[in-house]
Amino acid sequence: MxxxxxxxxxxxxxxxxxxxxxxxxxxxxxxxxxxxxxxxxxxxxxxxxxxxxxxxxxxxxxxxxxxxxxxxxxxxxxxxxxxxxxxxxxxxxxxxxxxxxxxxxxxxxxxxxxxxxxxxxxxxxxxxxxxxxxxxxxxxxxxxxxxxxxxxxxxxxxxxxxxxxxxxxxxxxxxxxxxxxxxxxxxxxLPQGAISLLAYDNYVKVAILVLLFVIMIGFTVLMSLGERRISVQYAKRVAGRKVYGGQSQNIPIKVNLAGVLPVIFAMSLIQFPETITNLFVKTPSEFWQTAIQWLRWSHPFGAVLYVVLIFAFAFFYSTIAFNPVEIAANLKKGGGFIPGIRPGKPTSDYLSKTATHITLMGAIFLAILALSPLVLGAIFKMPVQFGGTSLLIVVGVALETVKQLESQMLMRHYKGFL
The missing domain is CATH 1.10.3370.10 (SecY subunit domain)
Structure with missing residues (x-):
């Protein structure tokens, strides 16, 4: 970088x-x-x-x-x-x-x-x-x-x-x-979080927490770059004296296809009742206060609901961003096929099944990152300010920016040969 x-x-x-x-x-x-x-x-x-x-x-x-x-x-x-x-x-x-x-x-x-x-x-x-x-x-x-x-x-x-x-x-x-x-x-x-972390007297806990944070960074980079590549073969066809096709390509499916959006959506939805109550209700009833307490992600019920919503939004977004039927139709029109899979509906079914498995892994990854501040805070008895959601955003943006810089430098190198 x-x-x-x-x-x-x-x-x-x-x-x-x-x-x-x-x-x-x-x-x-x-x-x-x-x-x-x-x-x-x-x-x-x-x-x-x-x-x-x-x-x-x-x-x-x-x-x-x-x-x-x-x-x-x-x-x-x-x-x-x-x-x-x-x-x-x-x-x-x-x-x-x-x-x-x-x-x-x-x-x-x-x-x-x-x-x-x-x-x-x-x-x-x-x-x-x-x-x-x-x-x-x-x-x-x-x-x-x-x-x-x-x-x-x-x-x-x-x-x-x-x-x-x-x-x-x-x-x-x-x-x-x-x-x-x-x-x-x-x-x-980050400096404010580092200062508050160094303020604790138990340096062993702080060192372990920093080590876990470094491991989380590596894990996040690995999952952000991870993708499943489905091999695609194109049939040869002859037009005049030229031969087209015959090459092999792949369809990349990212493990974390939805990015950080499922976490943001889930947290927004789970915090919506409390936000509306703070805005418009001066003295909520005892039943409503208990319900809001249960919906907070620090409560076991709220944490489980939070994870369920993350999974739901991850699968919902994957169906929007990745359309197996359209991809299968485009492959069929272009003379492409997945080795061992028949074109048409079998191809779309195979892509849908593969995308579902990959999305499940991505949703598990998001749930682990989202709950990491809560879990680490409970284990080490100290507030963890830099959560998994922030980490995912920082890593994703840094990797994407570096890719864009590399592509722009590559374009300028090619200009010398044109």
């Missing part, structure tokens, strides 16, 4: 992109510390600072601490990510969006425009709910319409500005801008 960055720095064009990306990182971190006007920071710390678990903890991680401070970039790229997922799901359900996705660059620009509109709508909804919660919690410096509107508009502007920064990084920098923003926000909290 470091060798790739060193070689990329020597290329003037890539060096400019890296410098631009670093400036955008600085702007993102600055916005994570700019307070929203009209909010009392001490009151915010009392309301949100103590909640380090659940969805609030994940939001705080991907925003680099901006959410717990209710800073300008408190929502980070959350609304944009949610909007992208919604548009991706609608692309399957709405024929017009599916046609746009196949129209190349023009279709991609139109889909991006729709994604921005949905991001704005989600930012308005999230800003309204959060500002109302702060209003009910007496966090605003003054409970009047002007202060409410000022905080509300600031949250919306911050969300749209983060989206714009991400698009600028994608266009003029290196890698995927949205992913890199999450990456730098998570990494920015």
């Amino acid at each position: 470091f060798k790739t960055l060193k070689n990329a720095w020597r290329v003037p064009e890539l060096r400019k992109k890296i410098i631009f990306t670093l400036w955008m990182f600085a702007l993102v971190r600055l916005g994570a510390h700019v307070p929203v006007p009209g909010i009392d920071p001490i009151a915010v710390e009392q309301v949100l600072g103590q909640n380090s678990n659940g969805m609030l903890g994940l939001m705080n991680a991907i925003t680099g601490g901006a959410f717990s401070q209710m800073a300008l970039f408190a929502f980070g790229v959350g609304p944009y990510i949610t909007a992208s997922i919604i548009i991706q799901l609608l692309t399957i359900a709405i024929t017009r969006l599916e046609e746009l996705s196949k129209e190349g660059e023009d279709g991609r620009k139109k889909i991006n425009k729709y994604t921005r509109y949905v991001t704005l709508v989600l930012a308005i909804m999230q800003a309204g709910g959060t500002t109302y919660m702060l209003y009910q919690s007496n966090v605003l410096v003054e409970k009047n319409l002007l202060v409410f509107a000022l905080a509300f508009i600031s949250f919306i502007a911050g969300s749209m500005l983060v989206m714009w920064i991400g698009e600028q990084i994608t266009e003029k920098g290196i890698g995927n801008g949205i992913s890199l923003i999450i990456f730098i926000n998570i990494v920015s909290r």
Whole structure:
């Protein structure tokens, strides 16, 4: 990784992109510390600072601490990510969006425009709910319409500005801008986690925890790069004096096809009742408080439900991202076949069965990573701030960025021969 960055720095064009990306990182971190006007920071710390678990903890991680401070970039790229997922799901359900996705660059620009509109709508909804919660919690410096509107508009502007920064990084920098923003926000909290870890007197536990963390990094890299390659053979065909086909290729199926999305979806769903209760219910009933307590992932029932949801979303996303019927049809049209499997329905059945087995392994991997902070915290009797979800995001973004740098350097080497 470091060798790739060193070689990329020597290329003037890539060096400019890296410098631009670093400036955008600085702007993102600055916005994570700019307070929203009209909010009392001490009151915010009392309301949100103590909640380090659940969805609030994940939001705080991907925003680099901006959410717990209710800073300008408190929502980070959350609304944009949610909007992208919604548009991706609608692309399957709405024929017009599916046609746009196949129209190349023009279709991609139109889909991006729709994604921005949905991001704005989600930012308005999230800003309204959060500002109302702060209003009910007496966090605003003054409970009047002007202060409410000022905080509300600031949250919306911050969300749209983060989206714009991400698009600028994608266009003029290196890698995927949205992913890199999450990456730098998570990494920015590493020093704080290291300081809190070193504050414990039991150095043996700390050393074992660090060793397990290194093992988890290696395990995450292995699973992120892991894939099952299904061999495909193409039949030879003659057209005039030329012979086409005859070569062998493969269909790669990633072990962790869904990435970190099942974990985020599962945590969002399991924390939804508590979030709505905090926003709109001042004094919930004793039965409802017990139900919320059971739904928290620190409770055995909540942990089991959390794992079940991770498996459900992992299989759901795999059916969207990997279509065995379409792949089998394309292979049949191109004269390709899987050795030992007949074309058509037998091929689609074989691909579906293989994808199911691989998705199961990926879901088990995600469940282990998602529950790792809870398990390690219970074993070592200390809070583990850097969870498996954050680790998966950091490793995935780092590997993808290095791949993009290597491909861009490879293109520039080839230019000398053209």
